[in-house]
Amino acid sequence: MQFIRLILLVAISIGFVTTGYAQRRPHGTIPIVNGIGISGGITQFDFQTDNFETKAGNGWAVAGSATVDIPHKWYNISYMIQIAENNVGIAASQVPLGTEEFLDYKIFTAQIALLMHVKIIGPYLTLDLGPMLQYNGEMELKDDTKENYFIKNYDALLAQDISDISKFNIDGTVGLSAGISHFRVKAAYIYGFLNTFDKLNGKNLNVGTNTNKFKGNQSMFVFSLMVSF
Numbered sequence: 001m002q003f004i005r006l007i008l009l010v011a012i013s014i015g016f017v018t019t020g021y022a023q024r025r026p027h028g029t030i031p032i033v034n035g036i037g038i039s040g041g042i043t044q045f046d047f048q049t050d051n052f053e054t055k056a057g058n059g060w061a062v063a064g065s066a067t068v069d070i071p072h073k074w075y076n077i078s079y080m081i082q083i084a085e086n087n088v089g090i091a092a093s094q095v096p097l098g099t100e101e102f103l104d105y106k107i108f109t110a111q112i113a114l115l116m117h118v119k120i121i122g123p124y125l126t127l128d129l130g131p132m133l134q135y136n137g138e139m140e141l142k143d144d145t146k147e148n149y150f151i152k153n154y155d156a157l158l159a160q161d162i163s164d165i166s167k168f169n170i171d172g173t174v175g176l177s178a179g180i181s182h183f184r185v186k187a188a189y190i191y192g193f194l195n196t197f198d199k200l201n202g203k204n205l206n207v208g209t210n211t212n213k214f215k216g217n218q219s220m221f222v223f224s225l226m227v228s229f
Contacts, residue, residue, distance in 0.1 A: 051215065084222070115129065
């Protein structure tokens with residue numbers, strides 16, 4: 001609930017900030033304008049980790065953004081809120097050292113970003129980069145009948161034991177966007193700087209003989225189409 005309130009506060013702030021920018025005119029001649037964008041697309045999500053064997057999965061993402069277009073500068077600025085449902089596979093087996101398969105996990109993420117758009121070819125092609133604040137839901141096992149499968153590399157860790165991951169992350173994103181008029185195609189890579197599995201280290205999990213600390217960083221691609229107005 002607190003995070004939802006934070007998103008609403010940021011959304012309201014975006015409205016005020018972009019309206020203020022739109023009213024400014026540098027040197028009284030060139031107008032600074034703002035726009036609202038709505039985008040949607042697909043994600044590819046994975047973890048960079050030595051603890052688990054993973055397989056990248058596809059999901060979906062929707063976002064809303066407010067862009068401050070500055071014609072006399074080499075960059076634009078935007079504020080974005082993005083919600084995504086991501087999927088990732090983690091190797092496990094029904095019995096220890098048994099036949100392995102990738103169990104599908106679903107992860108809900110919500111991100112707030114401040115982005116700089118470097119104009120490579122005017123407004124038609126930009127390099128997009130900036131920081132993000134991210135909220136994570138639980139890493140939810142899609143098939144409840146496999147909760148007692150054994151995670152690969154562990155002889156006592158079960159599939160249900162790794163669901164409660166860290167809730168917050170700080171990300172960095174870089175990507176490209178291209179388009180004309182009110183339509184843009186966007187591709188972005190998002191990396192999580194914080195350890196998503198750090199919360200597992202504070203739990204008394206039965207890891208058997210594997211005593212390595214849990215560590216994993218998010219790796220996420222987003223491919224989307226944005227409509228602005």
